[in-house]
Amino acid sequence: xxxxxxxxxxxxxxxxxxxxxxxxxxxxxxxxxxxxxxxxxxxxxxxxxxxxxxxxxxxxxxxxxxxxxxxxxxxxxxxxxxxxxxxxxxxxxxxxxxxxxxxxxxxxxxxxxxxxxxxxxxxxxxxxxxxxxxxxxxxxxxxxxxxxxxxxxxxxxxxxxxxxxxxxxxxxxxxxxxxxxxxxxxxxxxxxxxxxxxxxxxxxxxxxxxxxxxxxxxxxxxxxxxxxxxxxxxxxxxxxxxxxxxxxxxxxxxxxxxxxxxxxxxxxxxxxxxxxxxxxxxxxxxxxxxxxxxxxxxxxxxxxxxxxxxxxxxxxxxxxxxxxxxxxxxxxxxxxxxxxxxxxxxxxxxxxxxxxxxxxxx
Amino acid sequence: xxxxxxxxxxxxxxxxxxxxxxxxxxxxxxxxxxxxxxxxxxxxxxxxxxxxxxxxxxxxxxxxxxxxxxxxxxxxxxxxxxxxxxxxxxxxxxxxxxxxxxxxxxxxxxxxxxxxxxxxxxxxxxxxxxxxxxxxxxxxxxxxxxxxxxxxxxxxxxxxxxxxxxxxxxxxxxxxxxxxxxxxxxxxxxxxxxxxxxxxxxxxxxxxxxxxxxxxxxxxxxxxxxxxxxxxxxxxxxxxxxxxxxxxxxxxxxxxxxxxxxxxxxxxxxxxxxxx
Numbered sequence: 001x002x003x004x005x006x007x008x009x010x011x012x013x014x015x016x017x018x019x020x021x022x023x024x025x026x027x028x029x030x031x032x033x034x035x036x037x038x039x040x041x042x043x044x045x046x047x048x049x050x051x052x053x054x055x056x057x058x059x060x061x062x063x064x065x066x067x068x069x070x071x072x073x074x075x076x077x078x079x080x081x082x083x084x085x086x087x088x089x090x091x092x093x094x095x096x097x098x099x100x101x102x103x104x105x106x107x108x109x110x111x112x113x114x115x116x117x118x119x120x121x122x123x124x125x126x127x128x129x130x131x132x133x134x135x136x137x138x139x140x141x142x143x144x145x146x147x148x149x150x151x152x153x154x155x156x157x158x159x160x161x162x163x164x165x166x167x168x169x170x171x172x173x174x175x176x177x178x179x180x181x182x183x184x185x186x187x188x189x190x191x192x193x194x195x196x197x198x199x200x201x202x203x204x205x206x207x208x209x210x211x212x213x214x215x216x217x218x219x220x221x222x223x224x225x226x227x228x229x230x231x232x233x234x235x236x237x238x239x240x241x242x243x244x245x246x247x248x249x250x251x252x253x254x255x256x257x258x259x260x261x262x263x264x265x266x267x268x269x270x271x272x273x274x275x276x277x278x279x280x281x282x283x284x285x286x287x288x289x290x291x292x293x294x295x296x297x298x299x300x301x302x303x304x305x306x307x308x309x310x311x312x313x314x315x316x317x318x319x320x321x322x323x324x325x326x327x328x329x330x331x332x333x334x335x336x337x338x339x340x341x342x343x344x345x346x347x348x349x350x351x352x353x354x355x356x357x358x359x360x361x362x
Numbered sequence: 363x364x365x366x367x368x369x370x371x372x373x374x375x376x377x378x379x380x381x382x383x384x385x386x387x388x389x390x391x392x393x394x395x396x397x398x399x400x401x402x403x404x405x406x407x408x409x410x411x412x413x414x415x416x417x418x419x420x421x422x423x424x425x426x427x428x429x430x431x432x433x434x435x436x437x438x439x440x441x442x443x444x445x446x447x448x449x450x451x452x453x454x455x456x457x458x459x460x461x462x463x464x465x466x467x468x469x470x471x472x473x474x475x476x477x478x479x480x481x482x483x484x485x486x487x488x489x490x491x492x493x494x495x496x497x498x499x500x501x502x503x504x505x506x507x508x509x510x511x512x513x514x515x516x517x518x519x520x521x522x523x524x525x526x527x528x529x530x531x532x533x534x535x536x537x538x539x540x541x542x543x544x545x546x547x548x549x550x551x552x553x554x555x556x557x558x559x560x561x562x563x564x565x566x567x568x569x570x571x572x573x574x575x576x577x578x579x580x581x582x583x584x585x586x587x588x589x590x591x592x593x594x595x596x597x598x599x600x601x602x603x604x605x606x607x608x609x610x611x612x613x614x615x616x617x618x619x620x621x622x623x624x625x626x627x628x629x630x631x632x633x634x635x636x637x638x
Contacts, residue, residue, distance in 0.1 A: 048537055071536050071538075077537050097538040097539055100538050101544075
């Protein structure tokens with residue numbers, strides 16, 4: 001279990017962590033998602049004991065880690081920069097934890113373990129090479145192997161798949177969680193890729209400006225995003241956000257009056273709002289509330305098609321099966337449908353509380 | 363066009379050869395001087411009967427001047443100074459590259475300031491101190507005073523080597539279960555080996571060439587070649603041939619060291635350490 005409470009960390013004048021609270025349950029795979037500079041790496045290094053928080057507490061398995069040296073914390077970390085020892089071979093890099101005074105294994109046993117891990121990561125053939133001769137993807141796997149090779153209280157993984165090519169990344173993403181050691185061990189996984197977070201995380205924490213904005217399962221984050229930014233972070237194409245006001249009937253009316261939507265959420269009349277609807281929740285000729293617009297552009301994504309539709313001054317994108325979009329050309333009129341329960345309602349961006357989701361009463 | 367180019371090339375070659383002669387002439391002159399017999403020392407420039415008598419005299423400790431001992435002294439004192447500076451300076455350089463604390467920059471600057479204070483400004487108080495402490499004309503005294511020369515050099519150069527090394531390598535070692543000391547010795551130090559080689563060579567040359575400290579702080583027992591070579595100029599007639607021979611002999615160790623260490627000087631070992 002990893003627990004951070006009110007952790008502050010500044011470097012000179014820049015604040016890296018601004019009262020960060022985080023709890024990762026025993027055995028959980030927790031994804032920390034955020035843009036670069038949000039404090040993801042600092043969070044990991046604080047847990048590892050490589051950075052000392054200015055204030056706040058870090059607990060591992062319920063024990064306060066203040067003053068505990070990194071080598072006594074029993075966590076393993078995969079650095080985004082790999083941090084492989086350049087003067088040693090891939091094998092010696094993997095063997096490094098197993099030769100250390102704290103995790104020492106007999107040489108034969110270590111060889112077996114390293115062999116198994118290398119097999120798992122597909123780097124068996126590279127073990128004799130100096131790490132300087134490996135490609136970035138290979139180095140990243142060696143770095144990951146150095147983490148997995150020994151038992152740990154927690155794994156801290158800093159963008160461990162970011163430098164793999166797309167195909168390998170997808171494959172590793174699928175395999176990573178199947179690895180026994182990962183399944184059993186509490187894992188804090190840092191990424192800026194929301195797809196990765198959704199695919200891997202038992203729970204996801206969204207970090208921004210050194211604070212956790214929202215924590216939850218992928219369903220919670222997807223269906224109940226904290227604010228417009230979280231909503232925008234997940235899902236490609238991005239969620240459609242239409243600005244407008246609450247009309248007298250309690251529904252939504254866009255600024256130009258061309259889009260009207262019924263809402264399941266009671267909100268005071270004339271409130272400035274943003275209504276959010278995900279591209280996959282808009283259908284062509286399906287059931288639900290109807291909207292009419294004109295096709296702006298279509299883009300084939302494979303089996304589905306992304307269609308951008310003009311609704312008055314607004315544009316929305318939607319993803320529809322290829323069959324539904326057959327024959328659609330730019331400027332063709334099109335009838336769209338949305339189901340009111342799929343609509344998300346946000347406060348209009350205001351400086352003090354920008355874009356918070358308005359709680360549904362459902 | 364091509365003729366013009368060729369002419370320019372010849373001119374450049376000629377200029378380079380001219381410079382080459384100019385630059386090498388002092389060394390050539392030393393060699394010539396060292397090969398002259400004593401009786402032809404003042405009578406000719408280039409035509410003489412070359413002899414190795416000068417070298418024989420210098421290395422045979424004749425003329426009552428124990429040059430071989432000076433040579434050994436120089437070796438002991440220079441190697442001792444460099445080793446001591448490495449033992450003290452490498453941890454200091456590492457610490458100053460990794461941990462900023464209050465006054466750390468001032469400390470580093472103080473260390474550097476030893477290098478730009480002329481040695482002559484401190485030599486008289488040092489002489490008095492050394493006489494009183496019994497360090498005068500001893501190896502310990504010479505090695506100690508040479509720290510003024512070698513330590514700032516080693517600390518400052520090695521500091522930048524350590525600073526160029528990403529701290530994440532040592533952090534990885536800490537998480538692998540190694541102590542900070544082990545992280546330093548097993549990870550950081552091997553990666554700055556080329557730097558250590560380069561700076562040791564430099565420090566050795568500076569220590570070897572130092573003149574003022576052995577001139578004032580030694581008399582016989584711990585005297586080094588730089589001062590010792592001048593002993594041949596004393597007496598009724600200055601024996602330039604012997605001085606030249608002594609000087610050339612004393613060039614050998616730094617030269618040998620530079621040649622053996624050369625391959626370390628150019629290796630960029632930290633290549634591939636981290637993605638850039």
